[in-house]
Amino acid sequence: LWGRFLPTQFLRPHPAAAGSGPVGLGGGRAYAPPAERKRFYQNVSISQGEGGFEINLDHRKLKTPQGKLFTAPSEALAIAVATEWDSQKDTIKFYTMHLTTLCNTALDNPTQRNKTQLIRAAVKFLDTDTICYRVEEPPALAELQKNEWDPVVAWAEKRYNVAIGSSTSILGPTIPASTKQTFISHLASYNMWALQGIEYVITQLKSLILSLGLIDRHLTVEKAVLLSRLEEEYQIRRWGNVEWAHDYDLCELRARTAAGTLFVHLCSESSTVKHKLLQD
């Protein structure tokens, strides 16, 4: 939902320049913020301020949709955001700027959730985790799910020392409370920015386990997306590929997942330490 919010007021108010559809005569549409607006800056650069790294569009400082000064906690993240702005050609395509959107969400927190609520939302996905929720028919798909998803579940069970399992029941898998608690504690070790990223990836992939596989660098983005879309890939192989739908969705999911994963890693400097502690 937040990702669709289009930032039109990030520098100074431009109510007239929005270029929305006709109002009144022959129209009567409600104001719709434009999905694109013209590129109005020449140079993009970053600078270090008090709150973090800032993005400069020519001489103007980038702001969030709610008007706050845009700051990124790490230089690498700021550079990546600056690159997003710099790669816009004649028009600014906000729907391609995933890292900017993630930063805006972290800075503005429009859903006003605290850490506990974010973690709860993330762990809730486990009850209907894609890779635990299996079919029985067709047998070829059931077999594919077993071969592709079982190893990942096994990896997670071993890595976090929990029981997860899978189920073909319509109610989904039954996850023990101790398992959920382990994941809650694990996620609590991430800071707020990283958590926003983690929850984002989980929402995209519809799987907590696949997201953890990504965060722990056990899976590549391409592999995680493939596993998330396993049934779609099966149907595509069976019935054929439709470029304007299948490839479109695939590229978008890859882009969002890659952005979320990169965001988490760039926002959690202490991830290396965590790795070592958990591995034992």
Place this chain on the structure above:
Amino acid sequence: MAALGSPLRTLRGLLRELRHTSGWAGRPYRDTPAYRHIIAAFRSNQVTSEKLCRAQQELHFQAATYLCLLRSVREHAALHQEYHGKGERSPEEVAGLVGFRLPQQPGGKG
């Protein structure tokens, strides 16, 4: 550990993507902060095919993830342009599709 392939291949892919994305302001892609950052990071870690160093693996994973991001965004934008780029029809065009014309209201809508 994720199967990442050769770091050199990832680096080459990244540079290729950067070449695609920059160039609007006329600046060569070698002049961008992203290019400098990536080259510096690869150089300082001297990413080789050694599997032992954790920092190297982490960097390579980050680089591969960023490459996936750049590539997917570019492909997605291209698909969007090709299939969904025409935007909505205006009310006049929609009416015209079925042979109607919208009424003229010189005084504005009541």
